[in-house]
Each structure stands twice: as structure tokens, then as C-alpha cells.
Amino acid sequence: MKTNKNLPVKRITGKLTIPIKGAFIILLLFMVNAGCQKSSSILPATADEGIADMKVSGSNNFKQINLVADVDEYHPMRIDKNLVNAWGIAFGATGTIWISSADAGVSVVYDADGNEVIPPVDVLFKGKKSAPTGVVYNNTSDFVIPSTGEVSKFIFATEDGNIAAWSSGDSTVTVADESDEGAVYKGIAMATNNGASYIYATDFHNAEINVYDDHFNYVEKKGFIDPNIPSGYAPFNIRNIGGQLYVTYAKQLPPDNEDDEAGPGHGYIDIFSLNGNLIKRFTSQGPLNSPWGITRVPNQDLIFVGNFGDGKINMFDILGNFIGPLMSGGSPLVIDGLWALSFPQNVSGSQKQRLYFTAGPDEESHGLFGYLTNK
16 A cells, blocks of 8 residues: 555545434425425535525526537536536636546536636546546645645546646646555545545445545544445445535446446435544435535535436435436436536626536546526
8 A cells, every 4th residue: 555655544444324414494396296404504615515696496497508529419518528427516716617537538628608717637546547526625724745845736646546736837736645555546635624624535346435634644533434334335425515424336347346336226325524523424326326426506505416326416405305407408407427516616696506517428428517596
């Protein structure tokens, strides 16, 4: 097992059950046969959430705008051959959008309308391009890159089992390495706990959550265990929502257990504290199908969950009650190969009405970036 050579590394294993806050009554007039209660207090926003102003009320009818794709097939506004299997999204301080292009081994950098801001940044591992998945923006002064002395601005998890950081230049630097342990990182989150910053990465292959401190040292902790998650399921993605860690689980595809096995009901979502204590099970099976994208609707007690398995986006109230899928023209909205869902940061006007998404359609052989908005 490799790691940051400055400090010793220890392992934390995991898998993931949660009371979230408060009783509530939400007024939703969706065109679905389910209701929702409204919370007495809305959870505070965190770095993983946006500041959008999408009003999810009235009719449940959304339109999909494809901004960028690698081919004409998806009728995007712009073609970018570097966008292949578009995965994680992170918003910079100035509103730039960094997207992991997993099968191109780069992060593309766009503005809110999908125009290129800077050339793609190579996400490297052992001198070669890796497969970046989740990405987070670092708004702290922590996570200094040991080899350069610079503070990381964006931090990537990769399927190669390494954590890569970027501060400047045309490529990332490897700051942690669990490849010798067979790690396959699918998601990443950041949080500050008692004044200390941490990153959390979902190791899908080993069915655990790895935690790193603000110097990229592997942290030994006990937690992130749910004894009621069936064998064969593993943490797929992780998101900091209101200071709690939402972890999605997908079914591992044997024998390698490096990718998910899609199927109806293949999924669980748990909520953990920042210390890895299980708070509760948010939702189980039902409409879940390899859930990866997850986000809270800003200023509303709603959680959107995107299925990689079937491309649907499902709505839940803050207690985990299923409301229904997002609809378009009377049918469930489906985005083939759906990965991330994220509301924007540092935007104004109509851009605050957008829910951005990424996808790797056609079995991850292409890339798609766009947004959804109310019709």
C-alpha cells in the first residue's frame, strides 16, 4: 500500500443506517402520486451544494439542455472531443465548472454555458493519464501539495486508486495512492470536522470508505459501517449535504467487483456523521438503480438522486420518503449513463434555475454535460 510518504498510513474500512432533522410539511404539487411533508428547518448549505433558485413546485415538467458532448448524436451546443464519460462536477470560486472526463484522463474546465475556460488538465498517475471520477473544490487553506508547496484547488478521486490534486499548471499531482490495495475510487467528498478538514473517498472494489486528513495522510478510524447492507454492495458515491455524509451503494459486478451491476432495486443510501457514525438509512432499493448522483435542492427539503443504472432522477423528501421521478412531457426524464447532479455556485440570473448533470452515455463511450430546468 502506498500513500503520502511524509506520514504513516493506516486503513479505515467501511460500509454503512440515520434520523435526519425535524418533522416538516413541504407543499409539492408534482404530477406524481405521492406527497411530502415540510421541515421546520431547512438544512444549511455546504460546499457540495449550490446556491440555485430552482423552484420545484407546480407541475413536474423539466427540459434537458445539452451544452457539450463529444459527438453530434446528442445535439449539443458545442462539441468537445475531450469530454468522454463525463463524471464528477465541482464549481470553482469564480463559477468555473470542472468536470472529470474519466475516459479521456482529463478534467475539462467550462463556464456556465459550456464554453472552454482553460485547456483540459491532465489527471495523472505514475506518469500516465488516469480515470478521474469524483472531484471537489477546496475552499480552505489546507491540503497543501507536498511536492510543490501549493494549496490544492481541486482534488480528484480516480478509478486507478489514487487521489490527485491540482493547484496550477496543465496536470495534477498524485497526493495519495491506494492502488496497491486494489482501490477503485468512484466518489469523493470534503468536510470540516472540529476545525480539521478531511476528504472521504469511496473505494468500490474493497467496499470501504477511505479518509484522508488535510495533509493527505490516511486516517485510521472506525466507522462507515452498516451491518444491514447486503454482501455484494459497496459505497458508490459520497456527498456532504448539510454537514452529513450521504453515501450511495451499488451492487458490485463479479468477479472483479470494480464496476456496478445495474438493475431495479439495486441500491441503498445511508447517512453518516463526519466521524463515520451511522445516523440512519435514508432509503433502500425501490426506485434505486446504481445511484450515484445526489444533491439537495437549495432552500427546499428535497433530495434528488440520479441513477446511473437507468438514467432516472428520483425525488425524495428530507426523511427519505420517495416522491417520484422527475418528468418531462408526461414521462420520466431519462439521461443515459447519468452521473453527477449539481446545482451551480457563484451564479446569477437564469443560471440559478439550472440543475447541472454529467453522463457517460452508450456504456460510457461518450460524454455529455448539460442542465435541467423547469419548463
